Amino acid sequence: MRPILDDRLRAPEKRNPTMVPLKRRRVVSSCDSSTSDVSNTNNNRIKFQQQVLFLLERKMGSSRRAFLTRLGRSKGFRIEERFSESVTHVISENNSGDEVWAWLNSAQEEGGHHGQPPAPPAVRLLDISWYTESMHEGRPVEIQDRHTLQEPQQNAEELPLFSVPSYACQRSTTLHSHNLLLSDALSVLAQSAELAEDEGRGVAFRRAAAVLNFLPKAISAAEHLRGLPSLGEHSLRVVQEILEDGSSREVESTKQSDQYRAMKALTGIFGVGVKTAHRWFKLGIHTLAQLEDSGQALNHTQQAGVQHYSDLNQPVTKAEADAIGHLVETAVVAVSPGAQVTLIGGFRRGKVTGHDVDFLLTHPEEGKEDGLIFKVVAWLEAQEGRSLDDGKETQKAWRAVRVDLVVSPKSQYAFALLGWTGSKLFERDLRRWAGHERSMSLSSHALFDIKQGKHLRADSEEEIFAHLGLDYIPPSGRNA
Numbered sequence: 001m002r003p004i005l006d007d008r009l010r011a012p013e014k015r016n017p018t019m020v021p022l023k024r025r026r027v028v029s030s031c032d033s034s035t036s037d038v039s040n041t042n043n044n045r046i047k048f049q050q051q052v053l054f055l056l057e058r059k060m061g062s063s064r065r066a067f068l069t070r071l072g073r074s075k076g077f078r079i080e081e082r083f084s085e086s087v088t089h090v091i092s093e094n095n096s097g098d099e100v101w102a103w104l105n106s107a108q109e110e111g112g113h114h115g116q117p118p119a120p121p122a123v124r125l126l127d128i129s130w131y132t133e134s135m136h137e138g139r140p141v142e143i144q145d146r147h148t149l150q151e152p153q154q155n156a157e158e159l160p161l162f163s164v165p166s167y168a169c170q171r172s173t174t175l176h177s178h179n180l181l182l183s184d185a186l187s188v189l190a191q192s193a194e195l196a197e198d199e200g201r202g203v204a205f206r207r208a209a210a211v212l213n214f215l216p217k218a219i220s221a222a223e224h225l226r227g228l229p230s231l232g233e234h235s236l237r238v239v240q241e242i243l244e245d246g247s248s249r250e251v252e253s254t255k256q257s258d259q260y261r262a263m264k265a266l267t268g269i270f271g272v273g274v275k276t277a278h279r280w281f282k283l284g285i286h287t288l289a290q291l292e293d294s295g296q297a298l299n300h301t302q303q304a305g306v307q308h309y310s311d312l313n314q315p316v317t318k319a320e321a322d323a324i325g326h327l328v329e330t331a332v333v334a335v336s337p338g339a340q341v342t343l344i345g346g347f348r349r350g351k352v353t354g355h356d357v358d359f360l361l362t363h364p365e366e367g368k369e370d371g372l373i374f375k376v377v378a379w380l381e382a383q384e385g386r387s388l389d390d391g392k393e394t395q396k397a398w399r400a401v402r403v404d405l406v407v408s409p410k411s412q413y414a415f416a417l418l419g420w421t422g423s424k425l426f427e428r429d430l431r432r433w434a435g436h437e438r439s440m441s442l443s444s445h446a447l448f449d450i451k452q453g454k455h456l457r458a459d460s461e462e463e464i465f466a467h468l469g470l471d472y473i474p475p476s477g478r479n480a
C-alpha cells in the first residue's frame with residue numbers, strides 16, 4: 001500500500017512519500033485548528049526532555065509551524081517558541097545549513113548575544129524529515145546523515161569562540177586572569193606608548209590586555225581571538241608570536257630599550273610626569289643618579305620623590321594599607337567626629353599590593369567635609385612630629401608610603417566612590433559608555449543626563465549603574 005501524507009505534514013516541495021502512513025491522518029487532523037497561535041502550549045506532558053526543539057519559521061510559514069508545534073507537543077516533544085541557548089535541535093524546511101546558520105547568527109545578535117552563536121556541536125541543524133519521521137514513530141528517531149543539514153565549516157571557523165562585550169564596564173574582570181603572560185606583554189607596549197605620550201596607542205594596548213584578562217580560559221592559539229573587540233592586528237601579532245615562540249621580540253626589545261628604561265626610572269620619581277622626564281631624557285639624564293648629579297632644579301614634591309625614591313618604588317602591601325587605614329581613621333575621627341573613611345583605589349578592588357593607598361573621606365552632614373583634608377594632614381604631622389620631607393633621623397624606623405586622600409560632600413559620595421575605585425580603564429569605559437551609549441556625562445562628582453538636561457541623583461554605586469543601564473559590577477570585577 002502506498003502511504004499518503006497529510007498535506008500539512010508534508011514539505012510543500014520536498015515530498016517524502018514514505019514518512020507518515022494513512023492511519024496517522026486522522027490523528028493529525030484532530031490536532032488541526034484554524035488558529036496559528038504557536039504560543040498556545042497545551043498541557044501535554046513532555047516525554048522527551050533531552051531534545052529541545054526549535055522549528056524555524058523561515059520558508060515553513062507561521063501556520064504550518066504552529067500546526068507542527070502543536071502536533072509535536074501532543075506527542076510529548078519539547079518545542080520552544082524562541083531560539084535560545086537551551087535549544088538542541090533546529091528543524092527547518094527547504095533551508096540550507098548556511099541559511100539556517102545565518103539566521104541563527106542574526107537571531108543571536110538581535111537577542112543581544114553579540115558575537116557568540118552556538119558552536120556547531122551544541123546544536124543540530126536538521127531537516128524537517130527528521131521531525132516528521134519522529135512524529136510518525138512517536139519518539140525522536142535516530143539522526144541519520146540524510147536528516148542533517150550541511151554544517152557550515154567555513155563559517156564555524158570564523159566565529160569567535162568567546163563572547164566579549166566591548167566596554168570594560170559591561171564585563172566583570174577579576175584579578176584572576178587566565179592569560180596574564182599575554183596581557184603583561186601587551187601592558188609593556190601600553191606603558192611604552194604612554195611614556196612616549198601616545199595616549200591613543202596606550203589605550204589600545206590596555207584595552208587588548210583587558211580583553212585577554214576577561215577571557216574564561218587560557219588562549220592557546222591567536223585564531224581563537226578572532227572577532228573579539230579591542231584586539232587589533234598589532235596585539236594579535238604579539239599574542240601569536242608569544243604563543244608560538246615563547247616571547248615577543250618587540251616586547252623584549254622595548255623592555256631593553258634605553259628610552260623605556262630611562263622614562264620608567266624618571267617617572268618613578270614622585271612628582272615627575274612624562275613631559276619632565278622626557279625633557280631630562282633628551283638632556284642625557286637616564287637615571288636617578290644622573291639626575292642628582294645634573295643640578296636640575298627640582299620642586300618641593302620632586303625633592304621628596306628623590307629623597308624617598310626607593311621607599312616609594314617598593315609596593316605597598318595590604319597589611320600596610322590596613323595599618324595606614326587605621327591611622328587615617330584615628331586622625332579623621334579626632335579632627336571631625338562623625339566623618340567617614342573608605343578605602344578606594346586598587347585595594348578596594350581586592351589587590352594585595354599597590355603603588356599607593358587611596359582613601360575617600362566624607363561627612364554625613366553636607367558641608368562638614370569642608371577643609372577636612374587639611375585638618376587631617378595637620379593632625380598627622382603634629383602627631384608624627386615631622387613632615388614627610390624631614391628625614392634627619394639617624395636610624396630609620398619607618399618607611400615612606402604614598403597616601404592619596406580624596407574628600408567629597410555626601411551628595412557626591414557615590415560618584416566619588418565609583419570614580420576613585422578604578423581601574424583606570426574601567427573608569428574610562430564607564431565615561432565612554434555614558435557619553436556614547438546614554439547621552440550622559442559621568443564624573444567623580446555627578447551624572448548629567450544631556451537629553452533631560454538635568455543631574456541624576458544617586459546614593460549608591462548600584463544606583464549609578466542603574467541610571468547608566470548597566471548591570472552592577474562589584475569592585476572585585478572592575479579590574480579591567
Ligand code: DCT
Pocket residue numbers: 344345346347351353354355356357358419420421422423424427428
Ligand atoms: N583614576 C582614574 N583616572 C586616572 C587616575 C586615577 O580614573 N587618570 C582613578 C581610578 C583608580 C583611582 O583613581 C586610584 O588611582 P591609582 O592609585 O593610580 O590606581 P590604583 O588602581 O589604585 O592602582 P595602584 O594599586 O597601583 O595604586
Ligand code: MG
Pocket residue numbers: 345346347354355356357358
Ligand atoms: Mg592606588
